[in-house]
Amino acid sequence: MSAAFQFDDNPCRPRHFKPPPCMPVVPDGPAKRALDGCRPRLLIMSLAFIIAFVVIAGRLIQVTLLPGSITVPRIARFDPVPPPPPGRADIVDRNGKLLATTLESPSLYANPRQIIDAADVAQKLVATLPGLNRNEVYAKLTSGKGFVWIKRHLTPDQAYAVNQLGLPGLQFQHEERRVYPYGALLSHVVGFTGIDDNGEAGIERGLDSSLRGRQESVQLSIDLRLQYILHEELARVVDDFTARGGAGLIMNVNTGEILAMVSLPDFDPSHPDTLDPRHPEWTVAERMFNRVTLGDYEIGSVFKIFTTAMGLDSGATSMTGRFDATYPIHIGRFTISDYHGKHRWETVPEILMYSSNIGEAKIALAVGADRQQEYLRRFGLMSAPTLELKEIGRPHYPAKWREVNVMTIGFGHGISETPLQIASAGSALVNGGILRPATLLKLPPGGAPQGTRVISAETSDHMRKLLRMVVLYGTGEMVDAPGYVVGGKTGTADKVEGKHYAERKLLSSFLGVFPMTAPKYLVLVMVDEPHPNKSSHGYATAGWTAAPAVGRTIVRIAPLLGVQPVDESSPSIVQALTPESMQGKRIEAY
Amino acid sequence: MIRLPTLFWLIIVATTGFAMFAIKYQVQGLADRLTRTVKQADDVERDIRVLDAEWAYLNRPDALAQMNQRFLSLVPIATKQLRTSVADIPMRPAPPPLPPPPPPVVTVAATAPTPDAATIPAGNSTPPAVAPPDAPAQVRLDEPVSAVATESPNPVATTPHEKRIAAAPARPTAVKTASRQAPTHRAASLNELIAQITESR
Numbered sequence: 008m009s010a011a012f013q014f015d016d017n018p019c020r021p022r023h024f025k026p027p028p029c030m031p032v033v034p035d036g037p038a039k040r041a042l043d044g045c046r047p048r049l050l051i052m053s054l055a056f057i058i059a060f061v062v063i064a065g066r067l068i069q070v071t072l073l074p075g076s077i078t079v080p081r082i083a084r085f086d087p088v089p090p091p092p093p094g095r096a097d098i099v100d101r102n103g104k105l106l107a108t109t110l111e112s113p114s115l116y117a118n119p120r121q122i123i124d125a126a127d128v129a130q131k132l133v134a135t136l137p138g139l140n141r142n143e144v145y146a147k148l149t150s151g152k153g154f155v156w157i158k159r160h161l162t163p164d165q166a167y168a169v170n171q172l173g174l175p176g177l178q179f180q181h182e183e184r185r186v187y188p189y190g191a192l193l194s195h196v197v198g199f200t201g202i203d204d205n206g207e208a209g210i211e212r213g214l215d216s217s218l219r220g221r222q223e224s225v226q227l228s229i230d231l232r233l234q235y236i237l238h239e240e241l242a243r244v245v246d247d248f249t250a251r252g253g254a255g256l257i258m259n260v261n262t263g264e265i266l267a268m269v270s271l272p273d274f275d276p277s278h279p280d281t282l283d284p285r286h287p288e289w290t291v292a293e294r295m296f297n298r299v300t301l302g303d304y305e306i307g308s309v310f311k312i313f314t315t316a317m318g319l320d321s322g323a324t325s326m327t328g329r330f331d332a333t334y335p336i337h338i339g340r341f342t343i344s345d346y347h348g349k350h351r352w353e354t355v356p357e358i359l360m361y362s363s364n365i366g367e368a369k370i371a372l373a374v375g376a377d378r379q380q381e382y383l384r385r386f387g388l389m390s391a392p393t394l395e396l397k398e399i400g401r402p403h404y405p406a407k408w409r410e411v412n413v414m415t416i417g418f419g420h421g422i423s424e425t426p427l428q429i430a431s432a433g434s435a436l437v438n439g440g441i442l443r444p445a446t447l448l449k450l451p452p453g454g455a456p457q458g459t460r461v462i463s464a465e466t467s468d469h470m471r472k473l474l475r476m477v478v479l480y481g482t483g484e485m486v487d488a489p490g491y492v493v494g495g496k497t498g499t500a501d502k503v504e505g506k507h508y509a510e511r512k513l514l515s516s517f518l519g520v521f522p523m524t525a526p527k528y529l530v531l532v533m534v535d536e537p538h539p540n541k542s543s544h545g546y547a548t549a550g551w552t553a554a555p556a557v558g559r560t561i562v563r564i565a566p567l568l569g570v571q572p573v574d575e576s577s578p579s580i581v582q583a584l585t586p587e588s589m590q591g592k593r594i595e596a597y
Numbered sequence: 598m599i600r601l602p603t604l605f606w607l608i609i610v611a612t613t614g615f616a617m618f619a620i621k622y623q624v625q626g627l628a629d630r631l632t633r634t635v636k637q638a639d640d641v642e643r644d645i646r647v648l649d650a651e652w653a654y655l656n657r658p659d660a661l662a663q664m665n666q667r668f669l670s671l672v673p674i675a676t677k678q679l680r681t682s683v684a685d686i687p688m689r690p691a692p693p694p695l696p697p698p699p700p701p702v703v704t705v706a707a708t709a710p711t712p713d714a715a716t717i718p719a720g721n722s723t724p725p726a727v728a729p730p731d732a733p734a735q736v737r738l739d740e741p742v743s744a745v746a747t748e749s750p751n752p753v754a755t756t757p758h759e760k761r762i763a764a765a766p767a768r769p770t771a772v773k774t775a776s777r778q779a780p781t782h783r784a785a786s787l788n789e790l791i792a793q794i795t796e797s798r
Contacts, residue, residue, distance in 0.1 A: 105653040111643055112791060137792075162791045163647065186790070188653035235658035277790070490676040563673055572676045 094183055095204055097224035098197055098211075100231045101266075101449045107197050107211070107276075109204075110186050113166040113179040115157040117148060121176035125149045128174050132157060135168045160184055185211075187276045189231070192238055195297040195398075196229055196268050196447065199276035208279070208295065210447060213396040226449045228264035233257050236563045237267040241532060244556040245271050248537035248547060254298035254426045255556075256531040257564065260434035260520065262455035263443035266528070270298040301398040303423040304533065307500025308362045308482075308549075309518050310419025310429075314371050315359050315473060316436050317382035320466040323373040327588045328355045332365040338411050343368050343418075346499075347482060356586055359473050360481030362497065364418045371417025376408045379416065385461040386432040387442060388424055395447045400425045419498060420508075426516075430531045432461075433518050437474065437494075437526040440467040475523045475584040480594045482550050486519060486558035490572030491565050492580065494526075495519035495557065497549035502536065512536050517553035521561055522570055523584055530564075532556045654790055 034042065098107040115136075122128055125148040133141045136158055147155040159182070161169070166179060185200045187193070198209020206215035214225060241255040257267040272286060274294040283289055296302065318324045332353045335344035347361050358366030371379060383389050383404075391401040404422040405412045415421040427445055435442035435458075443458035450456075462470075474494030477483045482497040498516045501508040516533040520526045532553040543551040565572070573580060582590070599607075665671050680686050 104656075105649055108646060108650050108653075110647055110650055110791075160791065184791070186650050188650055188790075189657055192658070232658065488676075490679075562676060565676075566674055566679060572679050 094220075095185065095200070096218045096221040098218075099224045099226050100229045100234075101226060101264075102230065103226070104231045105188060106193055106227065106229075106231070107185060107187050109183050111181050112160040112162075112184045114159040114182050115161055115166075115169060116178055116180055117155050117157050118153055118176050118178065119148050119150055119155060120153060122148050123175065128176070131172050131174065132169070132177075135172060136161070136165055190277065191273045191275045192231075192234060193229065194273040194276050194279075194294075195270045195299070196227070196234075197276060198396075199279050208276075208398065209297075210395060212398075213394075213447075227447050228259075228266060228449045229268070229447065230266045230567075232567055233267040233564050234269065236567075237530075237560055238269045240556050240560045240563075241269050241271055243559075244532070244534055244537075244552055248534060248540060248543070248552050250534045250538070250552075251536040252293075252298060253535060254302070254531075254533040255560075256299055256426055256430050256529075257560075258430045258434055258445065258529045258531075260438040260526050260529050262450055263431065263434065263445050263458075264450055265445055265447050268299050268447075270296070270302075297396070297398045298426065298533070298535070300392070300394055300396055300425055300427045301400045303400045303402055303425050304514055305420050305423045305500050305503060306426075306429055306516055306533075307419045307498040307514065308364075309433075309496050309498030309516050310422070310424075311359060311362065311367045311417070311498075312436060312470065312474065312496050312518070313383070313386060313388070313432060314367050314374070314379075314417045315355060316462055316466055316470055317374050317379060318355065318370040319469050320462040321374055321378050321382070323375070323378070324355055324370055326355055326469055326586050328370075329353065330355075330358060330366045330369040332358065332363045332369075334365075336365055336368055336414065338414065341411055341415070343414060354588065356473055356476055356589060359496070360476050362477075362482050367418040368414035369417075371413050372410070374413075376410070376413045379413055380408060382461075383416075383422075385442070385459075386435065388422075388428055388432055392425060392428045392431060393444050394427065402428065419500065426531055426533055429518065430529055433520070433531070434529050435461050436467060436470045437520050437523075437529075438467065439464045469586070471520075471523050471526065472584050472586045474520060476586070476589075476594075478519075483517065483519075483554050485550050485554045486517070486561075487555065488521070488558040488561040488565075489575060491561055491570060492522040492524055492573060492575055492584070493519050493558065493561055494521070494523040494584075495554070497554055499548040499550075513547050515547060515549035515552045517549050517557045519554075519557040519561060521565065522573070524573075524580060527570060528564075528568060530557045530560055532560070 094109040097105060097109070100106055117128075119125070125145055129141055129145040129148055132144055133139045139158060144157065147157065157177070158165075161179075169177060169179075183204065185204065187197060187199070194209070196209055198211040198213075199207055200211050201207045204219075206212035206218065210225070210227065211218065218225060237255045237257055241253045244250070245253045253269075253271045255267065255269040256265065258265055272283070272289045272294045274283075274291070275281075279295065280291055282291070283294070318328075319326065324330075329352050332345060332348060333350050335342050337343075343364050345361075345363050345365055348363055348365065349357070349361055353361065353363055353366050355366075355370070357363070358370065374382070380389070388402055389404065391399055393399075402422065402424045404416070412421050431442065431445045440460050440462040441458040442461045443456050471494060474496060475492070476494075477496050478486050478493050483493075483495050486493050486495060495518050498514075498518070500514045500516075501510060502512040502514050503509070504512065514533065514535055515537055516531065519530045519532075521528060521530075534549075534552045534556075537547040537552045539545045539547040539551075546552075575581075
């Protein structure tokens with residue numbers, strides 16, 4: 008310590024306050040050795056710090072001075088308003104027309120504690136909004152609660168008017184509401200939603216889970232224009248013949264897409280549980296019932312096309328095959344007789360043309376019970392069809408397949424099918440023999456499912472000719488859609504009531520396909536309990552009810568579908584659609 | 598006295614401080630604008646949804662059919678009116694010599710009044726509901742018809758002038774009435790629709 012004092016240069020500083028000497032003390036001995044060992048360590052540490060700072064500086068330059076060299080981290084992105092919670096997806100038709108949408112609608116509520124003059128507010132509200140009771144509103148406003156609903160789901164105009172009043176204590180709550188602009192036109196297809204936007208019928212129910220929380224709309228295979236035309240024509244025939252109801256279906260035979268589907272009576276999806284003022288006799292359940300997919304019917308003679316097809320395809324008979332339809336068949340307590348019979352031996356084309364029950368029963372017998380069931384299974388007529396709806400019916404057929412069942416099923420009695428299945432299987436008969444599942448969703452171009460082959464292409468070709476013959480010379484003459492080469496089959500069945508057939512209650516149907524030269528579309532119309540009228544000369548059979556309706560529909564929809572009319576009498580078309588065995592022969596008209 | 602380095606640092610601090618606040622307020626302003634714009638876009642989207650629904654409602658086929666009956670009296674194309682190729686259309690017979698140049702042939706597609714047709718005074722007021730005797734057939738206004746649609750060739754071929762004059766007075770009146778009618782009907786209709794829906798639930 009004594010040596011340090013010599014270096015102090017300030018003479019005035021009191022001695023005892025002198026700081027310790029500042030000159031470096033150079034230790035020696037063990038201390039010097041220790042210090043020498045520290046130096047490299049210090050150097051390493053400094054280097055480490057320098058590197059760390061250089062890295063940080065480099066990073067700073069990269070982040071701030073070189074734009075775009077790095078991606079901005081997510082956390083820094085500014086998201087001022089969260090996207091609105093996805094509502095229910097829209098439903099559109101195949102051309103993008105809006106069939107169902109979700110709209111926000113304001114609902115008016117009040118906070119009575121903030122209301123200044125309840126009587127005045129009630130007065131003004133009642134004057135502005137229709138359907139309010141002044142006393143009720145006043146009672147609500149003076150209830151002293153914190154929240155009372157005044158009116159739910161106002162129209163935009165009403166909301167504007169209430170805002171214009173400028174009254175304190177009134178507030179809007181935004182709620183969502185499903186809107187169906189076309190009303191009853193698509194009731195059974197689109198269906199409707201109930202409280203809390205639960206799908207309760209149709210596509211709304213069938214695709215409920217995929218409609219929820221989805222942004223892009225669901226596109227159906229339905230074509231609104233076709234739907235309207237079919238609806239109008241079906242309603243007309245149901246009205247004209249004071250029928251109980253009807254079902255109609257337009258299907259693309261090559262893809263299985265359903266272009267129109269109508270079931271009458273129908274309902275308004277906006278208020279499904281009210282009665283129709285024009286037809287108070289229709290119950291709500293009856294109007295909700297989808298006759299196309301849920302109802303199963305003994306379709307009658309239309310079923311004969313399947314029997315004929317399986318007869319031809321299995322080799323049990325051929326286009327030149329003949330069966331004796333001279334006398335009715337008596338089996339057990341049943342008698343099978345003909346309605347339009349010629350009472351003679353008939354060829355296979357004649358049996359279908361004149362819709363001979365006896366002939367078809369004999370074809371069915373020739374096919375046999377096992378092969379008949381096998382073919383029906385292949386046509387999809389023994390199990391429930393698949394569709395995007397939940398309202399799907401099952402076919403009904405006898406558990407025990409006796410000989411009499413073989414015969415009656417041959418002409419369409421004793422087995423009940425949904426019109427949807429008849430259309431799908433009918434498509435397979437004419438499109439070259441491929442069965443494709445029906446669908447209500449639009450398929451992309453060329454996106455038709457592979458399908459399964461149910462009959463040979465040759466049999467399908469025969470079926471086209473036969474269906475054309477039915478319209479030209481047989482029971483389908485009333486179709487009357489010249490130029491579109493329509494083929495089809497009528498069916499008039501007695502309805503089952505309890506355990507018996509009701510004599511005067513008919514189910515008339517017609518399955519039409521056009522153009523038969525290269526089938527594209529199938530139109531099925533079914534009329535439930537038509538009553539004869541004057542214009543039909545006392546008939547209510549399919550030839551007078553369903554067939555003309557199909558004809559009118561085809562004439563109207565064909566231009567929309569791009570099907571061009573042709574000269575039906577041109578030799579090439581006649582040649583192509585006349586069975587070889589009948590070419591050049593005089594055909595006895597029905 | 599402030600030394601030079603101190604001054605330097607003071608200026609640096611002041612500048613950065615100012616810059617930071619300036620940027621902060623700028624960002625806040627932008628964020629507000631963004632919020633407003635997003636909300637506006639949202640409102641517009643909601644309006645579009647309502648208008649879409651309204652458009653669909655106003656274009657119900659039955660409503661269009663009714664309006665057609667009142668104003669246009671168009672009927673579906675008859676099969677014989679459809680021609681599938683240009684070759685099917687017969688040639689027009691040589692027109693009788695007339696001083697004015699031949700008027701444009703009124704085709705089916707041209708249901709909207711051409712300015713040409715509109716200028717003709719509608720003196721002889723044909724009631725709008727009555728169709729001109731040879732009214733061109735059309736399925737619906739907005740529906741594309743894929744087949745080539747032409748009129749039955751005869752009326753066009755023989756009397757193009759009579760046709761034009763007969764068709765002209767009815768057209769503009771009809772369309773004008775329709776456009777006058779539309780707004781009031783539109784306002785009432787969606788309200789009605791929503792009101793109906795509301796009452797049902």
